[in-house]
Amino acid sequence: MAASTNILETIGNTPMVEVRSFDTGPCRLFLKLENQNPGGSIKDRPALSMVEAAERSGAIGPGGTLIEATAGNTGIGLALVARQKGYRLLLVIPDKMSQEKIFNLQAMGAEIRLTRSDVTRGHPEYYQDLASRLADETANSFFVNQFGNPANPLAHEQGTGPEIWEQMDHKVDAVVCGVGSGGTITGIGRFLARQAPHVEMILADPLGSVLADQVNTGTPGPLGSWLVEGIGEDFIPEVSDLSLVSKAYKVADAEAFAAARKLLVDEGILAGSSSGTLLAGALAFCREQGDEKNVVTLVCDSGNKYLSKMYNDYWMLDQGFLERESHGDLRDLIARPHADRASVTTSPDDTLAAALSRMKLYDISQLPVLADDNVVGIIDESDILWAIHRRHGAFTDHVASAMSVSPETVEATSDIDTLMTIFRRDLTAIVVDGDAYLGVITRIDLLNWLRRQDPQPAS
Numbered sequence: 001m002a003a004s005t006n007i008l009e010t011i012g013n014t015p016m017v018e019v020r021s022f023d024t025g026p027c028r029l030f031l032k033l034e035n036q037n038p039g040g041s042i043k044d045r046p047a048l049s050m051v052e053a054a055e056r057s058g059a060i061g062p063g064g065t066l067i068e069a070t071a072g073n074t075g076i077g078l079a080l081v082a083r084q085k086g087y088r089l090l091l092v093i094p095d096k097m098s099q100e101k102i103f104n105l106q107a108m109g110a111e112i113r114l115t116r117s118d119v120t121r122g123h124p125e126y127y128q129d130l131a132s133r134l135a136d137e138t139a140n141s142f143f144v145n146q147f148g149n150p151a152n153p154l155a156h157e158q159g160t161g162p163e164i165w166e167q168m169d170h171k172v173d174a175v176v177c178g179v180g181s182g183g184t185i186t187g188i189g190r191f192l193a194r195q196a197p198h199v200e201m202i203l204a205d206p207l208g209s210v211l212a213d214q215v216n217t218g219t220p221g222p223l224g225s226w227l228v229e230g231i232g233e234d235f236i237p238e239v240s241d242l243s244l245v246s247k248a249y250k251v252a253d254a255e256a257f258a259a260a261r262k263l264l265v266d267e268g269i270l271a272g273s274s275s276g277t278l279l280a281g282a283l284a285f286c287r288e289q290g291d292e293k294n295v296v297t298l299v300c301d302s303g304n305k306y307l308s309k310m311y312n313d314y315w316m317l318d319q320g321f322l323e324r325e326s327h328g329d330l331r332d333l334i335a336r337p338h339a340d341r342a343s344v345t346t347s348p349d350d351t352l353a354a355a356l357s358r359m360k361l362y363d364i365s366q367l368p369v370l371a372d373d374n375v376v377g378i379i380d381e382s383d384i385l386w387a388i389h390r391r392h393g394a395f396t397d398h399v400a401s402a403m404s405v406s407p408e409t410v411e412a413t414s415d416i417d418t419l420m421t422i423f424r425r426d427l428t429a430i431v432v433d434g435d436a437y438l439g440v441i442t443r444i445d446l447l448n449w450l451r452r453q454d455p456q457p458a459s
């Protein structure tokens with residue numbers, strides 16, 4: 001393969017791979033690896049296409065400003081394109097978005113304008129409305145607006161669709177997509193409707209999104225909540241043409257996460273959460289078929305953005321997606337049981353510097369101090385601060401010199417009220433069985449446990 005002269009030339013032409021470790025009924029299932037685009041997602045394609053269409057129409061000129069409302073993959077794609085083409089990029093982002101996403105975008109040269117996440121369509125601070133207004137107020141600027149920009153589906157009509165057709169040697173029976181803006185499903189659907197109208201377009205939609213019912217019954221379904229990112233909507237996006245779609249599957253978060261985790265373990269593909277939805281939807285379609293069909297779906301983004309969520313067992317347990325053995329006592333509330341060697345502790349002989357860096361690494365403010373699995377104390381940030389304040393150089397002192405020797409312990413057989421009395425005094429509960437340390441319970445652990453007892457969906 002010849003060298004590219006610019007990173008933008010490496011967008012598209014992504015690999016296709018057949019999956020072999022899943023039950024696909026009579027069908028063969030293929031994944032198009034859009035996570036291998038330079039920005040790590042399928043959104044590099046529409047980002048390039050929308051900017052080039054704006055250049056062609058004169059909507060943006062040299063030195064201009066691109067404005068979009070997103071913290072997601074489209075932002076990363078636009079950051080890539082804007083930098084290479086010499087445009088300023090201003091992204092309007094709701095203030096609930098993770099710091100990690102914002103750091104990622106800033107590191108790529110984007111400017112960020114945070115706005116309120118507690119307001120809806122029509123409010124001047126709603127992120128889409130604010131982006132549109134900023135574009136009106138900024139000279140030589142262009143509101144990219146992926147939800148209403150026809151160059152978004154066009155990227156897939158001219159790129160993703162024809163690539164699938166060629167890679168599959170014209171032997172495709174169905175393509176399974178998700179809908180965020182609807183660009184992907186609409187663009188691929190338009191290409192195939194022209195080229196090979198027998199190919200079925202299938203929607204895989206998060207349970208709680210209104211779109212699946214729109215496809216299956218003609219009326220948007222009831223709105224719920226879901227944790228999969230990048231797909232599912234509470235409205236029908238302007239650029240989407242759902243009349244191209246013959247059937248939709250609703251996929252619950254638990255099923256999506258399980259499919260994505262299995263894809264990583266068994267096929268070595270590190271995919272994002274939405275790819276789990278698409279894979280689970282595609283598998284449901286495959287197993288329903290009576291004869292062999294070639295089915296294609298997409299790995300829309302890389303799983304590296306989800307390492308602390310879907311690929312993190314503690315997060316999965318907190319959210320109730322993984323089960324642990326139940327003891328029927330306070331041990332069920334311990335997020336990181338000592339018995340699993342999962343707890344974060346220190347020993348009396350560790351230095352204060354070592355204890356502090358462990359606190360920072362795990363983002364916690366206190367550590368139980370253990371000697372031979374027995375709790376002998378607890379040390380928190382204030383203990384370390386006082387020790388250092390008293391004597392510079394105390395970082396090399398032992399934990400034993402600064403810890404508190406009478407930690408608040410609670411037996412595993414105690415009740416929730418006992419925990420509450422500890423929390424009311426702003427302390428963390430250290431759970432013991434006699435002298436043996438079992439783990440800590442924080443207020444968040446109790447809240448997570450209470451939420452798991454509640455049949456309401458997690459959000």
Ligand SMILES: Cc1ncc(COP(=O)(O)O)c(C=O)c1O
Nearest residue numbers: 178180181182183184230274300
């Ligand atoms: C992470 C992610 N973003 C977005 C989309 C959907 O893209 P579109 O906006 O083209 O509907 C997908 C598709 O499955 C996705 O997985």
